[in-house]
Amino acid sequence: MSVGRAALTSAGLSRDFGGVGVFDVDLHIDRGSVYGLVGRNGAGKTTLLSMLAGLEKPDSGLVKLDGTTVSMCPDVPEFEPWLTALEVVELSAGLGAPRRSGVREQALCDAALRDAALRVLSRVGMESAARRRVGGFSRGMLQRLSLAAALVVRPDLLILDEPTSGLDPEGRRTILDLVRDLKQESTIILSSHIVHDVESVCDALGLLDGGRLVLQGRTADILDAHARPVWRLQSRSSREARILAAALRAEEWTLSVEPASEFGLLVEAASVEAGERGIPQVVSREGCALAGLTALDSDLESILLSVSSASASTVASMTGGGTRTWRGP
Numbered sequence: 027m028s029v030g031r032a033a034l035t036s037a038g039l040s041r042d043f044g045g046v047g048v049f050d051v052d053l054h055i056d057r058g059s060v061y062g063l064v065g066r067n068g069a070g071k072t073t074l075l076s077m078l079a080g081l082e083k084p085d086s087g088l089v090k091l092d093g094t095t096v097s098m099c100p101d102v103p104e105f106e107p108w109l110t111a112l113e114v115v116e117l118s119a120g121l122g123a124p125r126r127s128g129v130r131e132q133a134l135c136d137a138a139l140r141d142a143a144l145r146v147l148s149r150v151g152m153e154s155a156a157r158r159r160v161g162g163f164s165r166g167m168l169q170r171l172s173l174a175a176a177l178v179v180r181p182d183l184l185i186l187d188e189p190t191s192g193l194d195p196e197g198r199r200t201i202l203d204l205v206r207d208l209k210q211e212s213t214i215i216l217s218s219h220i221v222h223d224v225e226s227v228c229d230a231l232g233l234l235d236g237g238r239l240v241l242q243g244r245t246a247d248i249l250d251a252h253a254r255p256v257w258r259l260q261s262r263s264s265r266e267a268r269i270l271a272a273a274l275r276a277e278e279w280t281l282s283v284e285p286a287s288e289f290g291l292l293v294e295a296a297s298v299e300a301g302e303r304g305i306p307q308v309v310s311r312e313g314c315a316l317a318g319l320t321a322l323d324s325d326l327e328s329i330l331l332s333v334s335s336a337s338a339s340t341v342a343s344m345t346g347g348g349t350r351t352w353r354g355p
């Protein structure tokens with residue numbers, strides 16, 4: 027899918043729970059990118075992420091990683107309720123720190139771990155809760171704490187399973203801003219049901235359906251490849267709608283022009299480029315106002331839904347290598 031250096035690739039990765047699970051997944055994730063894994067409930071996202079993190083053993087297939095440190099934040103983070111947030115992050119930092127023997131070295135090491143833990147807690151906006159016990163934390167606080175515990179080991183690859191689910195809009199924005207910021211340091215894979223979140227932070231994405239990767243590519247390429255040449259044009263009056271309909275029908279690049287409610291027109295062009303250039307030209311030539319122009323069914327959510335429904339009928343007969351890939355420029 028890409029010419030970039032891979033942070034992670036997988037080949038034929040499968041985990042079969044008896045007809046459900048993950049089947050023949052070939053991933054290619056560029057270094058320093060944010061890769062979104064999308065799919066309906068039960069599509070296999072958590073199973074796939076767990077195999078990438080080494081938490082679930084595949085039945086077959088390979089995962090190749092560039093780098094050594096992988097951190098994963100589960101969709102529902104759980105910590106011992108009697109630990110403080112600082113202790114959770116220090117424990118995580120300790121697991122990732124090199125072993126030392128001398129007492130003085132140990133003390134220096136402990137101080138360094140504490141500093142590192144406090145820094146990441148502040149980065150996720152949890153500094154004021156650092157010394158509170160985790161037992162009473164809200165869902166959003168647990169998500170942030172999980173991220174802090176993952177970041178403190180400075181992972182080469184950071185895997186986030188549904189990092190924004192259950193968060194309020196402000197919490198979502200904080201996590202997404204952090205993800206954008208973090209790609210300077212790590213490659214990130216995140217799964218999400220919220221297509222808008224994926225679109226706003228992910229350079230590339232993979233769509234899982236029935237355990238199979240049915241679509242993979244750069245987000246921009248997928249949007250380009252699926253853009254439909256159909257627009258809803260909004261005019262200011264019934265008179266202008268009539269003038270525009272007649273003028274557009276006379277153009278050789280229009281396939282159909284139909285009236286829509288409230289002085290609107292549905293315009294189908296021979297290509298996206300023809301419509302994007304032609305519609306504004308016709309409106310301007312006829313001296314009409316352009317109250318609105320919206321491309322229909324070209325948003326990422328509509329595209330993913332249509333690919334998912336199309337794949338549902340063909341996946342049953344699909345063997346390995348069934349992923350549709352869009353190549354970047």
Ligand SMILES: Nc1ncnc2c1ncn2[C@@H]1O[C@H](COP(=O)(O)OP(=O)(O)OP(=O)(O)O)[C@@H](O)[C@H]1O
Nearest residue numbers: 043046047048065066067068069070071072073074
């Ligand atoms: N340990 C297991 N034993 C049996 N079946 C399992 C196991 N783990 C997952 N599955 C099944 O594998 C399929 C994929 O599950 P998975 O949790 O990976 O999907 P998901 O895309 O993460 O779903 P969601 O979005 O609802 O979290 C589901 O049908 C699930 O029931």
